[in-house]
Amino acid sequence: MAKTALCIGINDYPGTANDLSGCINDAQDWADTLQARGFVVTCLLDSAATKAGMVTEMQQLIGQAQAGDSVIVTxxxxxxxxPDISGDEPDSRDEALCPYDINSGNALLDDEIHQLFAQRAAGVKIVLISDSCHSGTVIRWAGPSADTQGPRVRFLPPAVWLPAERLPRAANGETLARRETRGAQLGGMALAGGDLLMAGCADTEYSYDAYFSRRPNGAFTYFALKTLPTLAANATYADWYKAIRDYLPSSNYPQSPQLFGPRHSRCFKVLD
Structure with a gap:
């Protein structure tokens, strides 16, 4: 059984005022953890993590995998x-990841991720771990933090990178990019294919870019990796999720991690 992983971390978003701090550390921490568990890991960091780069690496990992193999994407x-143009989203919005070149309009849509994952051979196990937001507005959280630097949410409003004429509007003319998002948890991202999706927050919440002992990390990634050594040898993703929820949400980080996938997939052994 082959085990491969792709770890993506993007702090630098050229052309926007929305750079992050902890994403490269996240990717490197995931990579170290996965390598220790026998995965062959590829990392895409900052300028390497363009949309084309992300798609190419996913295609290669999934295309090379055979029945019984395991693929993890963080x-x-x-x-x-x-705005949803395929008609498959109840809230009329496609969730998306933001590659390094998002300012050129290159969002990676949940529909596109679904198509990539659908190319896998039968019997290939795929897990997507996403420490990002899919709704809300970029703000600085005003509450206390684990260090002197305040947490920052990992969401890029469409108004930052979409041309004004493409922004959907309400009946009163207000762009929906300025309105609070509502809808099913993670919307289409939860349907992005693969066996499991672990996500840092619910659809109406924020995932936080924070500092722990003066080192930047995503709060979800930090606590996910903190709990990992405490699990039993044969712990499942359901067990891991339960352990993470002992830490999140919290007063410092009001985000509720999510686990999506069929019951049998939740019983997969963690990072195996």
Whole structure:
């Protein structure tokens, strides 16, 4: 059984005022953890993590995998949404990941991720771990933090990178990019294919870019990796999720991690 992983971390978003701090650390921490568990890991960091680069690496990992193989993709960076043109989203919005070149309009849509994952051979197990937001507005959280630097949410509003004429509007003319998002948890991102999706927050919440002992990390990634050594040898993703929820949400980080996938997939052994 082959085990491969792609770890993506993007701090630098050229052309925007929305750079992050902890995403490269996240990707490197995931990579170290996965390598220790026998995965062959590829990392895409900052300028390497363009949309084309992300798609190419996913295609290669999934295309080379055979029945019984395991593929894990971790993503740390901004999330966003775009107007749904396929008609498959109940809230009329496609969730998306934000590659390094998002300012050129290159969002990676949940529909596109679904198409990539659908190319896998039968019997290939895929897990997507996403430490990003898919709704809300970029703000500085005003509450206390684990260090002197305040947490920052990992969401890039469409108004930052979409041309004004593409922004959907309400009946009163207000762009929906300025309105609070509502809808099913993670919307289409939860349907992005693969066996499991672990996500840092619910659809109406923020995933936080924070500092722990003066080192930047995503709060979800930090606590996910903190709990990992405490698990039993044969712990499942459901067990891991339960352990993470002992830490999140919290007063410092009001985000509720999510686990999506069929019951049998939740019983997979963690990072195996």
């Amino acid at each position: 993503y740390s960076g901004h999330g966003t949404w775009v």
